[in-house]
Amino acid sequence: MAVQSTIRAIGHQIVNTVWRIGVAARFFFLTLLYSGNSFRRFHLIIKELFSSGVMSLIIIIVAGLFVGMVLGLQGYETLKRYGSESALGVMVALGLVRELGPVMAALLFASRAGSAMTAEIGLMKATEQISAMEMMAVNPIARIVAPRFWAGVISMPLLAALFSAVGIFGGYLVGVVQIGVDEGSFWSQMQAAVDFREDIMNGAIKSLVFGVVVTVIALFEGFDAPPTAEGVSGATTRTVVTSSLAILMLDFVLTAIMFRGA
Amino acid sequence: MSQPALVEIRDLNFTYDKRPVLQGINMTFPKGKLVAIMGLSGCGKTTLLRHIGGALKPTKGYVKMDGQVMHDLDRQGLYAMRRKMGMLFQFGALFTDMSVYDNVAFQMREHTDLSEDLIHSLVMMKLHAVGLRGAQDMMPSELSGGMARRVALARTVALDPMLIMYDEPFAGLDPISLTVIGDLIRRLNDALGATSIIVTHDIQESLKIVDYVYFMAGGVIRAEGTPDELRASKNDFVRQFVHGEMDGPVPFHYPGADYHQDLNLRT
Numbered sequence: 001m002a003v004q005s006t007i008r009a010i011g012h013q014i015v016n017t018v019w020r021i022g023v024a025a026r027f028f029f030l031t032l033l034y035s036g037n038s039f040r041r042f043h044l045i046i047k048e049l050f051s052s053g054v055m056s057l058i059i060i061i062v063a064g065l066f067v068g069m070v071l072g073l074q075g076y077e078t079l080k081r082y083g084s085e086s087a088l089g090v091m092v093a094l095g096l097v098r099e100l101g102p103v104m105a106a107l108l109f110a111s112r113a114g115s116a117m118t119a120e121i122g123l124m125k126a127t128e129q130i131s132a133m134e135m136m137a138v139n140p141i142a143r144i145v146a147p148r149f150w151a152g153v154i155s156m157p158l159l160a161a162l163f164s165a166v167g168i169f170g171g172y173l174v175g176v177v178q179i180g181v182d183e184g185s186f187w188s189q190m191q192a193a194v195d196f197r198e199d200i201m202n203g204a205i206k207s208l209v210f211g212v213v214v215t216v217i218a219l220f221e222g223f224d225a226p227p228t229a230e231g232v233s234g235a236t237t238r239t240v241v242t243s244s245l246a247i248l249m250l251d252f253v254l255t256a257i258m259f260r261g262a
Numbered sequence: 263m264s265q266p267a268l269v270e271i272r273d274l275n276f277t278y279d280k281r282p283v284l285q286g287i288n289m290t291f292p293k294g295k296l297v298a299i300m301g302l303s304g305c306g307k308t309t310l311l312r313h314i315g316g317a318l319k320p321t322k323g324y325v326k327m328d329g330q331v332m333h334d335l336d337r338q339g340l341y342a343m344r345r346k347m348g349m350l351f352q353f354g355a356l357f358t359d360m361s362v363y364d365n366v367a368f369q370m371r372e373h374t375d376l377s378e379d380l381i382h383s384l385v386m387m388k389l390h391a392v393g394l395r396g397a398q399d400m401m402p403s404e405l406s407g408g409m410a411r412r413v414a415l416a417r418t419v420a421l422d423p424m425l426i427m428y429d430e431p432f433a434g435l436d437p438i439s440l441t442v443i444g445d446l447i448r449r450l451n452d453a454l455g456a457t458s459i460i461v462t463h464d465i466q467e468s469l470k471i472v473d474y475v476y477f478m479a480g481g482v483i484r485a486e487g488t489p490d491e492l493r494a495s496k497n498d499f500v501r502q503f504v505h506g507e508m509d510g511p512v513p514f515h516y517p518g519a520d521y522h523q524d525l526n527l528r529t
Contacts, residue, residue, distance in 0.1 A: 120359075123358075124357075124358070127353065127355055127358070128351045128352070128353070128355040129355050129356075129357055129358065131317070131351065131355065132349070132351055132355035132357075133357075134317065134344075135315055135317075135344060135347065135349040136344065136368070136369050136372070137340075137341035137342070137344035137345045137373070138368075138369070138372050138373075139341075143372070
């Protein structure tokens with residue numbers, strides 16, 4: 001009997017998950033469908049760009065700086081063994097632009113802006129603000145969800161680019177200023193080795209995909225949250241956990257497609 | 263009750279999760295009148311309101327507003343109908359990321375092409391009507407419960423609706439705010455020539471202002487009449503409700519096992 005009920009529980013869980021993914025996909029399409037209004041009234045997106053993008057700047061800059069500094073230190077230690085410290089700039093830049101920039105910025109964005117979106121929309125639902133909007137004949141997906149979605153999609157690549165830039169500066173501080181790697185080779189090798197299309201564009205595509213995924217998860221969890229205190233807190237946790245896992249898994253998939261054998 | 267009806271409910275039934283929530287409801291809301299739907303918590307009042315707003319589809323029967331059956335409307339038709347309605351939610355449901363001014367201006371900006379100058383004048387008039395012109399720059403978090411309810415009221419009547427619905431407008435208010443809100447509901451209804459439906463369990467406050475009352479319990483209408491008729495009613499249920507008696511047709515004890523059995527007493 002125990003085996004039976006375990007199998008049943010697992011089956012139930014799987015059906016539930018697939019069902020939720022379906023609902024989330026439908027939510028995503030509705031968001032795209034009702035996006036027109038957000039672009040006609042761009043100030044709605046600007047307002048959300050401030051709360052999700054601008055408000056994430058501090059955490060992105062500080063984290064980027066430290067990640068870059070660690071990369072500078074670790075990279076120097078490793079490269080020194082092969083006598084190629086001059087390639088430090090390349091290592092730091094490629095690591096950041098291809099991987100750490102998009103991934104770390106997306107993880108930070110999920111926990112800073114994503115959780116805030118979920119909590120805000122969940123509370124709007126709990127306090128009947130969304131029902132009130134429906135009763136005023138205003139579509140909440142068009143008015144609340146779509147501007148936040150586009151703000152997330154626009155700010156994510158910009159934040160990732162900023163993370164990489166600040167990270168490279170962090171690597172420079174540790175590698176060149178503190179340890180004394182030759183400044184000329186640090187920058188010139190970086191300039192020669194980092195390809196705009198292969199590296200920078202691929203990194204930007206990654207962060208764009210992460211931006212879409214994180215924002216959709218955050219908005220869907222908020223919109224779908226049970227209208228209670230536990231419901232909202234559970235949804236906020238799920239946003240951070242689900243988007244972090246989605247970012248890391250998608251990163252592997254995207255990397256495999258973009259850089260396979262290149 | 264001789265005026266033509268704005269809202270008609272005929273044989274409305276609603277079942278949720280195989281549990282009947284509303285059964286055979288017949289109600290009429292004549293134009294210009296203030297009608298209360300009263301009953302205990304969980305008797306289906308809010309569900310009924312959601313049917314009138316077109317948010318739920320009945321299992322059987324219909325709600326007709328202004329000649330149209332609500333659940334037959336498509337999304338566009340429903341939204342067009344909702345523009346003629348205003349609803350005040352239990353705790354106001356003000357948009358917390360907007361100031362008082364922007365809350366009241368919300369529908370004007372969403373649904374009309376009025377200039378900001380005109381919107382400003384209209385918002386000031388609505389806020390003046392509820393006595394809160396001076397609070398226009400405050401955020402909802404800075405308002406007291408009574409003030410928030412008044413702002414929500416100003417927002418509800420922003421586009422001069424034909425039908426105003428109130429979901430527990432008196433819940434959690436101090437005695438002064440209670441009188442103010444009650445008075446505003448009556449005055450706004452008459453000034454706008456609107457029709458109002460109040461869902462409430464605050465009997466004393468609502469009997470002072472309404473024209474007609476429906477009493478609900480367990481998803482059915484148990485009694486109806488004008489406030490005077492109800493005060494004089496001999497109906498056990500109405501008497502218990504109007505006078506707030508502890509025991510009567512609505513028992514004090516929730517149905518459970520035998521008391522002696524629960525105490526493990528040998529009989």
